[in-house]
Amino acid sequence: MMTTASVSAAAPAPATGRTPLVEMRNISVSFGGVRAVDDVTIDLFPGEVVGLLGHNGAGKSTLIKVLSGAYHADSGEIWIEGNKVTIANARDALHNRIETIYQNLALADNLDACANLFLGREELLGSGLLDESKMEDATRKVMGRLNPNFKKFHAPVAALSGGQRQSVAIARTVHFNARILIMDEPTAALGVAETKVIHDLIRQLKKEGIGIFLISHDIHDVFDLADRVTVMKNGKLVGTVRTQDVTQDEVLGMIILGKMPEAKTAA
Amino acid sequence: MGAIGRLVARLEVDPRLFGMIGALIIIWVGFDIASDGLFLTPRNLYNLSLQTAEVAIMAIGMVMVIVTRQIDLSVGSVLGVLAMLMAVMQSRMLPDHIFPYESPWIWPVTVGFGIVCGIVVGAFNGYLIGYLGIPAFVVTLGGLLVWRGAAWWVTTGQTVSPLDERFELLGGGVQGTIGGTASWIAGAIGIAALVFSALRARVKRAAYGFPVRPIWAESIVVGIQCLVLLAFVTVMNAYEMPELAAERLAQARGLPIPEGGIHIAEGIPIPVLIVLGAAAIFSVLLLRSRFGRYVYAIGGNPEAANLAGIDNRRMIFWVFVAMGFLTAISAVVASARLQSADNAIGTGDELRVIAAAVIGGTSLMGGIGTISGAILGAVVIQSLQSGMTLLGADSSIQNIATGIVLVLAVYLDSVYQRRRRI
Numbered sequence: 001m002m003t004t005a006s007v008s009a010a011a012p013a014p015a016t017g018r019t020p021l022v023e024m025r026n027i028s029v030s031f032g033g034v035r036a037v038d039d040v041t042i043d044l045f046p047g048e049v050v051g052l053l054g055h056n057g058a059g060k061s062t063l064i065k066v067l068s069g070a071y072h073a074d075s076g077e078i079w080i081e082g083n084k085v086t087i088a089n090a091r092d093a094l095h096n097r098i099e100t101i102y103q104n105l106a107l108a109d110n111l112d113a114c115a116n117l118f119l120g121r122e123e124l125l126g127s128g129l130l131d132e133s134k135m136e137d138a139t140r141k142v143m144g145r146l147n148p149n150f151k152k153f154h155a156p157v158a159a160l161s162g163g164q165r166q167s168v169a170i171a172r173t174v175h176f177n178a179r180i181l182i183m184d185e186p187t188a189a190l191g192v193a194e195t196k197v198i199h200d201l202i203r204q205l206k207k208e209g210i211g212i213f214l215i216s217h218d219i220h221d222v223f224d225l226a227d228r229v230t231v232m233k234n235g236k237l238v239g240t241v242r243t244q245d246v247t248q249d250e251v252l253g254m255i256i257l258g259k260m261p262e263a264k265t266a267a
Numbered sequence: 268m269g270a271i272g273r274l275v276a277r278l279e280v281d282p283r284l285f286g287m288i289g290a291l292i293i294i295w296v297g298f299d300i301a302s303d304g305l306f307l308t309p310r311n312l313y314n315l316s317l318q319t320a321e322v323a324i325m326a327i328g329m330v331m332v333i334v335t336r337q338i339d340l341s342v343g344s345v346l347g348v349l350a351m352l353m354a355v356m357q358s359r360m361l362p363d364h365i366f367p368y369e370s371p372w373i374w375p376v377t378v379g380f381g382i383v384c385g386i387v388v389g390a391f392n393g394y395l396i397g398y399l400g401i402p403a404f405v406v407t408l409g410g411l412l413v414w415r416g417a418a419w420w421v422t423t424g425q426t427v428s429p430l431d432e433r434f435e436l437l438g439g440g441v442q443g444t445i446g447g448t449a450s451w452i453a454g455a456i457g458i459a460a461l462v463f464s465a466l467r468a469r470v471k472r473a474a475y476g477f478p479v480r481p482i483w484a485e486s487i488v489v490g491i492q493c494l495v496l497l498a499f500v501t502v503m504n505a506y507e508m509p510e511l512a513a514e515r516l517a518q519a520r521g522l523p524i525p526e527g528g529i530h531i532a533e534g535i536p537i538p539v540l541i542v543l544g545a546a547a548i549f550s551v552l553l554l555r556s557r558f559g560r561y562v563y564a565i566g567g568n569p570e571a572a573n574l575a576g577i578d579n580r581r582m583i584f585w586v587f588v589a590m591g592f593l594t595a596i597s598a599v600v601a602s603a604r605l606q607s608a609d610n611a612i613g614t615g616d617e618l619r620v621i622a623a624a625v626i627g628g629t630s631l632m633g634g635i636g637t638i639s640g641a642i643l644g645a646v647v648i649q650s651l652q653s654g655m656t657l658l659g660a661d662s663s664i665q666n667i668a669t670g671i672v673l674v675l676a677v678y679l680d681s682v683y684q685r686r687r688r689i
Contacts, residue, residue: 120575
């Protein structure tokens with residue numbers, strides 16, 4: 001069972017009966033009278049990248065913030081590896097090894113890379129004080145793997161480039177052994193070369209069996225990386241398709257029209 | 268600038284700390300020249316250190332408050348009500364009902380009572396701000412009025428004096444010091460601690476194979492710290508107890524008075540020791556503990572802190588509890604120094620404390636600030652006031668000068684920040 005799972009990981013096939021890494025079933029979220037997310041069901045398998053597409057306000061960020069513990073769903077269930085879980089806050093999400101990388105709000109700009117990497121999960125000495133050396137050591141090791149040129153371990157992350165900041169955020173995922181990674185517009189603020197670095201990192205994480213939800217405006221980005229795309233419009237699920245089965249124009253049609261393309265069935 | 272800039276970079280010292288020390292030296296030397304050598308005397312520096320203590324202790328707490336993007340405008344009034352409560356406790360309640368007059372138990376019970384009251388006020392503020400979400404500016408602006416009014420009600424406006432004799436020692440009066448010998452010992456312990464911690468950090472970094480700063484740079488930094496400490500102890504010990512007081516003390520202890528008068532070194536005043544102790548404890552808390560890490564994280568990016576699983580509301584609550592605790596300590600020092608308490612004690616302190624923190628490099632945008640900087644800021648403000656008093660400038664001029672320095676300091680800091688970003 002498991003061996004077939006890892007072999008077929010690159011081309012996910014929910015029909016085979018494998019257990020998804022994450023299933024969000026019938027999730028609804030309302031703000032006041034507005035249904036930001038309306039009865040949406042999505043899933044994610046190990047080693048898979050699922051792109052979440054849609055206009056601003058389509059509800060994709062809201063949906064994913066339910067998974068990262070920032071918002072509460074009014075109804076619906078979250079299943080992780082076949083077990084129903086409750087995610088009431090960010091701590092619960094981290095507990096389930098769900099990490100989130102936001103475009104710009106995940107780092108405390110005034111703290112250095114090491115402090116950010118361990119934020120909320122600091123290593124302590126017997127005396128209860130921070131074990132700075134242990135944390136710096138781990139930071140140097142992870143960053144050495146992800147971004148060997150990185151040297152500014154003691155500078156506040158405000159002084160780092162966009163790509164360096166994202167690699168610090170990604171280092172959290174790697175160090176804490178996440179199995180589910182949520183990336184919200186990870187390359188929106190980056191230049192071409194830095195975007196490529198992040199794309200390579202995503203492929204590397206995928207190879208290690210991590211499941212990734214990738215939220216993006218950029219349909220090229222998504223086609224480059226994702227195995228499947230899920231499209232949302234006005235809080236509702238339009239559909240999920242395999243990127244190998246559709247063209248970019250067809251997906252654009254889903255985003256704009258909110259309809260599945262002709263003769264395609266949901267993946 | 269180039270050579271000095273490179274040296275500062277090699278020493279890995281915050282350039283702003285460097286700038287602040289430079290500014291302080293200019294202020295001191297300037298006043299010394301203007302006053303024909305009256306400013307840099309042991310007597311004046313001793314008094315300066317005493318006068319700084321009240322603001323410096325609260326500035327430690329204010330750094331934490333401002334770093335978490337909050338503000339506390341009520342500290343002066345809270346100091347007032349706490350000082351009044353403690354005054355009534357030690358001079359009326361305790362001697363009338365519990366301990367005999369002049370009992371050695373009066374001062375510790377009074378101080379403990381004051382600290383509990385300070386923590387309760389801080390917790391109340393923290394609850395309103397952290398959990399009920401009322402802006403700190405509003406809560407503490409209200410507190411500024413409420414607690415000043417409450418200070419009047421404690422005795423319906425009467426001044427309470429005298430205070431307990433032992434309590435008054437905490438204010439650093441003529442006998443409120445630890446004396447010459449103990450001061451040398453304290454200085455030696457301080458130097459040993461500085462050298463030891465620098466060595467330990469170095470050995471640990473080397474063991475992990477991290478880069479360490481060159482040994483000469485390390486020696487310069489630690490050496491300067493030790494020299495400052497040594498100079499401080501020397502100056503405090505160079506200030507001698509006034510002759511009459513010394514003779515009285517000698518008589519009380521049955522000591523003979525030698526030919527040519529008696530010379531007793533004052534040594535480090537107790538309030539200064541309190542400042543140093545509080546600064547050391549809270550610096551460890553802020554720089555080496557999880558609590559401090561979260562204080563900075565909340566100030567740097569509250570949303571990121573929240574996403575990392577930090578309970579921002581709880582942290583803000585505890586920061587205000589710490590502020591209340593430190594305000595109580597400051598109330599002890601302030602009333603003990605004045606040897607009395609009235610309902611005006613601490614008036615305007617909130618502004619001096621905030622100014623000290625801001626001059627010391629604390630950013631009102633949150634996330635940035637150090638305790639050592641805030642204490643230096645307190646010394647700067649007090650130096651300006653004390654120096655101008657020495658020159659005979661009246662308080663209106665002092666206010667004008669302090670205000671200008673505050674704005675100038677923040678302006679220079681913002682210029683520095685902008686240049687660093689480019």
